[in-house]
Amino acid sequence: MVITGHWIDSDWKLQKRVLSFVHIPPPHRGVEIASSIFKSAKEWGIEHKIYSISVDNASNNDVAVRMLKDDISRSKKLLCDGKLFHVRCCAHILNLVVQDGISEIVDITKAIRDSVEFVNRSEGRALMFAEIAQQLHIPGKKLLYDCKTRWNATFEMLNCAIKFKDVFPRFQDREQSYDFCPSAEDWKKTEKVCSVLEKFWECTHIISSSDYPTSNLFLQELVKIKKVLDARVNDEDPFIRAMVRRMKTKFDKYWGECNLILAVAAILDP
Template sequence: MSSYFLKYSRTTARSDVMLVYDKEKKKLHNALKSINRTSFITNIWKSKNQRISYMLVTGHYVDSNWKLQKRVLSFLHLSPPHTATEIVDTFYKSLNEWGLENKVFTLSVDNASNNDRAIKLLKDNFRVRKKLFFGGRIFYIRCCAHILNLMVKDGIKSIDFVVKKIRDTISYLNASEGRLLRFADVVHQLHLSTRKLIMDSPTRWNSTYNMLNVALKLRDEFISYSERDLTYHNYPTEEEWSNIEKVWTYIVVFSLHFKVLYGLCFRLGSA
């Protein structure tokens, strides 16, 4: 290590980070004072390692220069059980922290039953205080990306058994270096372009799309490999491959629309 390199303790590093955080938070507080209305998006997810649930609150607003801004406002622990009341209370913590309880314009959440009840509680609360535009008719904006996600996942269920075969195949090959080398030999012998096997995340349909996309391109390799490895039993039948192709043609369309929607959201948030 260079003698010119200054070493910092983790305590100093933490202190420096918190100073920057407090400085930026104060700047955002001041900026939000001049904002009339803010649209919010909440996301609830659970940490696999900690097994703790969190709520992420993001605010979208138009600044004094008429530029659309997006800021992560809060990252809060969501106590179990995830009742509508708990969701509302946690969301209010964020509003109160930033002084935005009277500046709510719209709210977008996932299409979960608890969220539906939370929206009703919030709408009733804001309506009594007469803080919503148009009597709250435009308060709740459903998450288009989540709706799209539910539609595609429902379609994938029709070939769930075949998708499991693909997952099991990839797990089987990845479990042994010898199998991967044998599979690579098959690819080389067939003079096919090398493609990395992709394992999907069952909760993310776009990753399942990527997995099936690669699997369809490796169809011939799987056939040849099954002839060389007698312990491999997860190879899809011709009918199952046909079903994958049919569903995949629809998923392609959804994937294109998802990219457009995601790109639009990204541009709006980064404007």
């Protein structure tokens, strides 16, 4: 586990340093995590200066932060009675919301991922695919691989594959061993999902490109995402409606009411 400290220096500059690397053997219980964080803070002499802790949304982290909050509040009054102490990772929440959306086409995503891998695995197949695309006057580069653990990479793979949706059936006609070509209905569903996820991708891109993705940056993007979900939650298309409602449920779980720390950051943002 890596423990990182962020603070404002005397020149009002945001600083960031790695405070400690800690080996925590499985099963990574919250009590061990809390103990390691507190021990590191004490070694640096900052156990009474901790303003907030930001972690991924795992149950063991929830336990750890709850224990730390209780321990620290015994000797120091926390701001806003501790409401600002536990800051959930916005990027991780965003990922959870999107995963709920992508889960609606998990089988289709697998078929497209397998298709991309099948084409790119052989130089001959890749050339054949490119020739068909050229015949159909489809511009663009070759198919993109994705990283299964990064939703934005999956979105980029799907978005790229959609451009070549008319190439795959013709490629199947020429390549007999290719028997898992997505259907026309599969492509329609994929296009619908990507139309919703595009705003999420833009948000992630903005946040990830910042050296310091502070709370004031998140709030503006979350408002845009909320508008998209609110606009599509009663969509005429039952497929989109079901997907967006699942995503909105997860969104509202964490951001249904304005997150206090985001509100404070927005007001103080120069």
